[in-house]
Amino acid sequence: MRRSAATLLVLLVVLLVFASAAETQAAPRVPRFGMLCTHSCSGNINDAFSDELRKLGWVEGSTIVIERKGAGGRFDQLPALAADLVRSKPDLLVAFAPQPVRAAKNATSEIPIVMLFVADPVGLGLASSLARPGGNLTGVATLVPGGFGGKALGFLRELLPQAKRVAAFINPSNDIHRQTFPREHLPAADKLGFQLDIIEIREAEEIPGAIAAAKARGAEALYIAGDPMLNSPTSRVSELAAQARLPSIYLAGSRERVEAGGLISFGPDYAALARRGAHYVDRILKGAKPAELPIEQPTKFLLLINLKTAKLLGIEIPASVLASADEVIE
Numbered sequence: 001m002r003r004s005a006a007t008l009l010v011l012l013v014v015l016l017v018f019a020s021a022a023e024t025q026a027a028p029r030v031p032r033f034g035m036l037c038t039h040s041c042s043g044n045i046n047d048a049f050s051d052e053l054r055k056l057g058w059v060e061g062s063t064i065v066i067e068r069k070g071a072g073g074r075f076d077q078l079p080a081l082a083a084d085l086v087r088s089k090p091d092l093l094v095a096f097a098p099q100p101v102r103a104a105k106n107a108t109s110e111i112p113i114v115m116l117f118v119a120d121p122v123g124l125g126l127a128s129s130l131a132r133p134g135g136n137l138t139g140v141a142t143l144v145p146g147g148f149g150g151k152a153l154g155f156l157r158e159l160l161p162q163a164k165r166v167a168a169f170i171n172p173s174n175d176i177h178r179q180t181f182p183r184e185h186l187p188a189a190d191k192l193g194f195q196l197d198i199i200e201i202r203e204a205e206e207i208p209g210a211i212a213a214a215k216a217r218g219a220e221a222l223y224i225a226g227d228p229m230l231n232s233p234t235s236r237v238s239e240l241a242a243q244a245r246l247p248s249i250y251l252a253g254s255r256e257r258v259e260a261g262g263l264i265s266f267g268p269d270y271a272a273l274a275r276r277g278a279h280y281v282d283r284i285l286k287g288a289k290p291a292e293l294p295i296e297q298p299t300k301f302l303l304l305i306n307l308k309t310a311k312l313l314g315i316e317i318p319a320s321v322l323a324s325a326d327e328v329i330e
Contacts, residue, residue, distance in 0.1 A: 031058075031285050032065040033092045034085035036100040038075065038228035041068035044256075045096075048271040049116075052278035058285070071100070073204060073229060075173055078103035086111060092284050094277065097228045098174055101126060105137055112290045114280045115139035116273060119176040119226070121295060130295045138290040139280055140273045141297045142226065148301075149180065149251070150188030152266045153223070155303065156249050157192045158321050159264065159310075160221055165195045167214035167246075168223040169207075169230055169237070172200045177225050185223075196223065204229055211240050222248040224257075226267060231257060238262040247313055258304045258329055263313065268298035302326045 035041045050060070058064040067088060069081040082103040085093060092112040095101040101115040105126055115121065119142045127133035130141070156166070168185065170177040181198060189196035197217055199210050207230075214222060222241050224230055230237060231252050241248040242261035250257050252267040276296055284290060303321075306329045310317050322328065 030063065030065055032067065032088075032090045033094060033281065033285075034088065034090040035066055035068045036078065036082055036085060036093060036095045036104055037068070037070045038078075038097050038100055039073050039232055040070040041096075042070075045270050045274045049094075049274040049278050052275040053281065056278060056282040058278075058282065064285075073232065075099050075229075079106065082107035092281065094281060098124065098176055099228070101137075102175070109136055111136060112284045113137040113139070114277055114284065114290075116277045117142045117270065119143040119180065124175050127295060130297065132292065133295055134291050136290050138293040138295055140276050141295055142268055142270075142273065143298065149185040150191070152249060152251055153185070153188050153192050153194060155264060155266055155321060155324075156221060156223070156247075157194070158318050159315055160247065163220040164193065165197065165218050166221045166223050167197045167199055167210075167217065167219035168225065169199055169201055169210060170225045171227040171229050172202060174225070174227050177227065181225070201230065204232070207237055208240055211237075211244050211246065215244050215246065219246060222246050224248055224250045224252075224262075226250070226252040236260075242309060242312070245313060247309075247315060255304055255327065255329075258306045258309075261306070261309055263306055263309045263315070265302070265304040267301060269300050269302050272300065273298060304329065 060066050067085060067090065069085055071077045071081060078100055086107045090111065092114060093104045094114045095104040097117045101118050104113050113136055115137055116139055118124065118126065121127045121141055122129060126137055166189065168181065170181060172178060186196055197219065199214060201207060201210050224237055231250065238248060238257050238260035247263040250262055250265040252265060258265045280293060283293060303325045304327045305317060305325045307317065308330060
């Protein structure tokens with residue numbers, strides 16, 4: 001009896017050991033990625049990105065772990081935040097906008113990087129080409145270089161046929177602004193009969209003074225370059241411009257900025273680009289190499305118009321512009 005009981009006990013222990021080992025082997029490793037953002041990694045664009053990930057089977061807390069790092073608008077903090085993410089050894093990094101992408105690229109040459117919202121990654125030296133990026137970075141570009149700025153200014157010319165002086169707000173820490181404004185925007189403005197005064201803004205706190213300076217110089221409109229600092233709700237550019245009775249055009253498909261008082265916005269569908277970015281994450285986590293994934297460019301651009309702002313400023317929107325609008329906010 002004692003021998004049978006002992007044998008049974010041994011068998012139970014062995015079964016438990018095997019069951020535990022089988023359970024350990026069956027538990028799949030949950031992938032991890034780090035997310036780097038200029039302000040906070042939240043909002044409508046990030047929601048679109050996360051929603052698409054879920055559709056692809058990547059459910060946060062279940063099939064994937066995400067570590068978010070937002071710089072709160074402090075671009076000087078991005079290198080340290082990128083280094084923190086790299087030290088945690090994630091399977092990949094996702095970076096939103098040029099400054100975070102540059103910080104991520106400088107922090108690692110090995111961990112795959114999915115970039116979002118960079119206008120000209122080849123021109124910035126982030127990728128060898130759109131078709132074959134090379135290195136550890138791929139993703140979705142924001143603009144198609146050449147002609148975009150001219151088209152945006154063309155809409156502004158239709159809205160303000162008599163205007164001559166336009167103040168352009170740019171962020172000098174944004175590589176895209178430094179490259180494209182002299183190369184594309186200034187010649188386009190000259191062709192349309194605009195004098196484009198470039199005003200550099202490095203911090204959101206400088207915006208009220210910049211609007212006052214634009215007004216003092218005789219600006220008849222504001223031309224707001226696409227940038228996280230200039231386009232964030234806390235910058236209040238739309239609100240302050242409306243108070244100064246300056247029509248403002250945003251080089252971004254930003255409904256929020258137009259709703260806040262901006263006259264017009266022209267740019268890519270950022271939510272659609274964010275969803276495309278989720279597909280890059282999916283493919284890389286399934287084994288694809290960033291160097292071999294072509295960088296996508298936007299195929300759809302949104303024109304948004306605020307009729308209430310137009311009425312307040314005494315601007316009549318031409319029928320041709322209204323017909324081109326994707327959304328009219330009344």
